[in-house]
Amino acid sequence: MSPLVAVLYIVGIMAVFGSAFALTTIAERKTLGRMQNRFGPNRVGPFGILQPMADAVKMLTKEDIVPSSADKLLHFIAPLVLTTPVWLNFAVLPFGDHVVAARFDAGLLFFFAISAASELAVFMAGWSSQNKYSLLGAMRAIAQMISYEVPLVLSTVTVVMMAGSLSLTDIVDAQSSYAFGWLARWNLFTPWGLAGFGLFLIAATAESNRSPFDLPEGESEIIAGYLTEYSGFKYALFFLGEYLGLFAVTGLGVTLFLGGWHAPVKALAWAPSIFWFAAKFAALIFVFIWARATLPRLRLDQLLAFAWRFLVPLTLINIAAAAAWHYSAWWGFQGAMATRWVLCAAIIGFPYVWLGRSLRGGSPALRKYTYAE
């Protein structure tokens, strides 16, 4: 790749996802408002679309406060450590036909390796602030991110197994054909892909610290978690980093399960590939916002139990389902497809129901308030 093309990619990715960050903040606030029967921000500009500019002005003009007892150096570089590596995630994502900055053979591995850097940054922020809430938030973040990285990676393993490659461009190519001559062969349209996509979405929500897994910033419990001692532009950088992490993992979800830049049906394949990527990307972002408007925050023990006792077993079982799907591909009898679907759905569905029942744990004993009755 010539240096000029590389610069073009860098500028393009930073411009597109930078403005996507601004757009998502306003879209999220508007959507959340509508889902709570409110208007959402509608004061700055027509329909409030200039709200991100006002937010930026506010963030940039705020005083940058550093606690006197803080570790000044770590406190300063933590937002940079969070925001800088996140950009690298976008290097391996194929945004369109031949639109990918780096054709890595181990693209998926690179992606997960880079996104693990955010844990370091979060702990740096919490530790250097010398604040109990910051430290608590950072420890929660570490526990959560490490726990959910396991199901996140395991849910993508099925895709790697089926495509036979860690390269994201190869994974997209593996989903390029059309079943029955019209419907795209996305991984989503298989039983293991459907289950894997759900598990991936849950783990991705937790990885990007979004509601209902936003414990590291649980306002009602620990102020703002590791962000407590940050203000002004550093706070904005943290926000940028979190949203970019969300975008990256959303782009990965689109690539792995939703067929990347391919059209959903053959009749629509004439539209530009980047458009399809953007459309799926926006739809997934909407799902994340939707979840934020719907679900209340978990407790820390519920969060960890959910990861280790529910998500991890299910992702492992999903690998078995993917194996069953793969090794039954040669079946040629009448109704083989339906049989394979039922088989794989049973492999995932029964453990799902069983785990759901056994982990429910009944209602807790009624608490006695000795002095209040």
Add this chain to the structure above:
Amino acid sequence: MLGSGIIRGFIETARNFAGSYCSRERLTTIQYPEERLAQPESARIMPFLVFDGADPKAGLRCTACTICEQECPPQCIYIIKDAVKKPDHIGKMQMQPKVFDIDISVCMGCGICAEVCPFDSIKMDQVFELSSGERFNTFLLHKEQLAKPNEYFRKLHPSDAAETDARRAEDKIKAEAKARAAAAAAAAPKPPSSPKPGPPPKVPAPVPEHAEVAT
């Protein structure tokens, strides 16, 4: 099954999302500067002075009795009596305020002044957009700014105003009847002298406590 409640929740928020674009009743927000809620009748923010008729000076009900000034808990009312009297609604000569100031930066809106006023003069206003960039002059309201017509009072507190108006009309009728009776009595031939008991014999006035100071 596990997750059915979550799906129900998602359906609920989706219904809100779509519904808030379709039906305006779902959005309960009042967008304040453009839209306003009607104030309830009993709302009270700060006092104002009622006047009858068109002239705020001639029609002012206040008689400068200073009861409100004395009762005001944060002491935000300042009254100076005028030397000139003026007739009230029943034609009786009453005092009037030369200065009637209310410092609304001190006023706490308790409404005690309106409750104690025996002349139905001071009532509670409902204006609340009183912020100002100028600190010293805009918050000290004078008689001219405080005086507002009775129609305004009727609009703000219809039932209170109706009761007040009825009572004052009755007072007026009574006063007129009394005046007529007095006039009739004056016009009628004097009954043969049944001398009124004269004023009681004067007793020496009690010496004021600080008489010695007053020399």
